[in-house]
Amino acid sequence: MSQPSPSPSSTPFKFPTYHASYPPFFTLQPNTSTLTAQYRKWSRLIQRYCRHHRLYKLSLTSTIDSPLFKNTELKKRLSLQDARSVLEWMSRDEGGRRIEWVDQKGRVVDGRPREDTHDTCWVFWKRPEEWGDVIAAWVEETGQKGVVLTFYELVNGEGTRGEEFHGMDQELFRRALSTLVKRGKAQVFGGEGAEGTKFF
Amino acid sequence: MSARRGVGLSAFQNRSSLSTSYASHGASLRSAHLTSLQTQLSVFQSLLHNFALQHADTIKSNPTFRAEFARMCNAIGVDPLAGSNVKGKSAGGGKGIGSLWAKVLGGDVNDFYFELAVRVVEVCRGSRGENGGLLGVEECKELVKRGRGIGGGMDVSDDDVLRAVKSLKPLGSGFSIVNVGSKQMIRSIPKELNTDQSTVLEAIQVLGYITCSMLEDNLGWDHARADTVIKDLLGDSLVWVDLQAPEAEYWSPAFMNDFED
Numbered sequence: 030m031s032q033p034s035p036s037p038s039s040t041p042f043k044f045p046t047y048h049a050s051y052p053p054f055f056t057l058q059p060n061t062s063t064l065t066a067q068y069r070k071w072s073r074l075i076q077r078y079c080r081h082h083r084l085y086k087l088s089l090t091s092t093i094d095s096p097l098f099k100n101t102e103l104k105k106r107l108s109l110q111d112a113r114s115v116l117e118w119m120s121r122d123e124g125g126r127r128i129e130w131v132d133q134k135g136r137v138v139d140g141r142p143r144e145d146t147h148d149t150c151w152v153f154w155k156r157p158e159e160w161g162d163v164i165a166a167w168v169e170e171t172g173q174k175g176v177v178l179t180f181y182e183l184v185n186g187e188g189t190r191g192e193e194f195h196g197m198d199q200e201l202f203r204r205a206l207s208t209l210v211k212r213g214k215a216q217v218f219g220g221e222g223a224e225g226t227k228f229f
Numbered sequence: 230m231s232a233r234r235g236v237g238l239s240a241f242q243n244r245s246s247l248s249t250s251y252a253s254h255g256a257s258l259r260s261a262h263l264t265s266l267q268t269q270l271s272v273f274q275s276l277l278h279n280f281a282l283q284h285a286d287t288i289k290s291n292p293t294f295r296a297e298f299a300r301m302c303n304a305i306g307v308d309p310l311a312g313s314n315v316k317g318k319s320a321g322g323g324k325g326i327g328s329l330w331a332k333v334l335g336g337d338v339n340d341f342y343f344e345l346a347v348r349v350v351e352v353c354r355g356s357r358g359e360n361g362g363l364l365g366v367e368e369c370k371e372l373v374k375r376g377r378g379i380g381g382g383m384d385v386s387d388d389d390v391l392r393a394v395k396s397l398k399p400l401g402s403g404f405s406i407v408n409v410g411s412k413q414m415i416r417s418i419p420k421e422l423n424t425d426q427s428t429v430l431e432a433i434q435v436l437g438y439i440t441c442s443m444l445e446d447n448l449g450w451d452h453a454r455a456d457t458v459i460k461d462l463l464g465d466s467l468v469w470v471d472l473q474a475p476e477a478e479y480w481s482p483a484f485m486n487d488f489e490d
């Protein structure tokens with residue numbers, strides 16, 4: 030179903046027409062039902078953008094001037110505050126929990142979004158459990174159930190080259206595996222740096 | 230000679246017999262015509278019947294072909310959509326034909342339009358948040374074409390979409406076709422636009438966007454009037470606002486329909 034995604038920025042990201050040529054897209058709409066539709070569009074766009082560029086985390090202050098939030102041709106931009114609202118919507122249930130705020134140390138932060146604490150977030154174009162499914166499916170397909178595989182092998186090994194999870198963020202990979210452990214589909218052992226896993 | 234001159238008394242008798250024979254001949258000609266026309270029509274019907282059955286696949290898959298077929302049916306007073314639930318439009322002479330056609334085409338062509346109608350409803354509902362329930366026929370067609378539903382997109386023409394929306398009528402669903410300017414739009418929320426609102430939407434179609442002062446300058450409206458109309462349209466999700474322009478600009482949501490994601 031999913032072909033290997035292109036490596037970072039090998040092809041330019043193609044923005045949808047409403048981002049390329051529709052100025053109101055960059056102003057959060059005053060009408061609630063329109064706004065919800067707009068949030069949904071932004072959410073999908075951000076996920077697709079991050080997926081294209083293989084971004085797992087996004088920092089608002091460093092992305093706000095990127096083409097994602099700023100259209101130089103139209104001379105329109107999503108303001109920092111509005112971008113934060115979009116992400117905040119994405120972090121909620123109605124947004125499918127597609128992002129998760131973290132602080133500088135990578136710890137998850139909750140509560141109302143504030144300028145000083147809510148800058149960086151995970152962008153889950155695949156949620157950890159979805160990643161888990163992808164990895165489990167690969168193990169199943171390649172007949173490696175019950176085989177001990179190291180983390181390094183799975184993420185960076187030759188065998189997974191071309192797979193979507195090849196070269197993915199270590200921490201996210203760990204989280205993906207832990208969702209599998211929780212569901213009783215895998216077991217993780219070994220210490221930091223030399224962890225291995227076994228799938229059932 | 231004398232008979233031809235017709236001046237004698239017998240001429241009266243001749244004349245009356247002549248007119249009766251003319252009349253009877255005329256009647257027989259008329260009936261001959263009628264029977265031959267009836268035969269022609271029935272032959273044509275059966276041919277059309279065969280044609281419809283034979284080309285059912287093409288009718289379903291090729292929008293141009295379908296439009297031509299529909300036009301042909303219309304021309305002889307046959308409505309391909311007049312199914313068992315909708316009484317044939319062609320009253321009188323076409324009554325028998327209407328039901329016949331429902332039987333002939335029911336399985337294929339009717340289903341096609343009902344299926345399309347379901348897609349149209351899906352598309353309208355799906356985009357309601359963005360466009361306030363007013364979707365251009367053109368855009369709807371594109372969305373149906375690129376649809377991601379079961380069975381993928383359907384290749385349809387404007388005409389098909391219009392028919393599909395019409396076929397929803399018996400359901401009392403509130404789906405209707407409205408004309409805004411030169412554009413036909415599908416209204417999926419039963420609400421009337423007032424004249425001012427229509428005017429503004431029309432202007433947006435032509436100019437791309439509108440501002441309060443544009444309305445004031447071009448239509449001679451006072452500020453309150455322009456402001457109210459725009460607020461109403463915003464409230465109904467029928468326009469989107471761009472606040473990063475020198476003066477707030479109001480845009481049509483038609484651009485939002487993009488299934489690239």
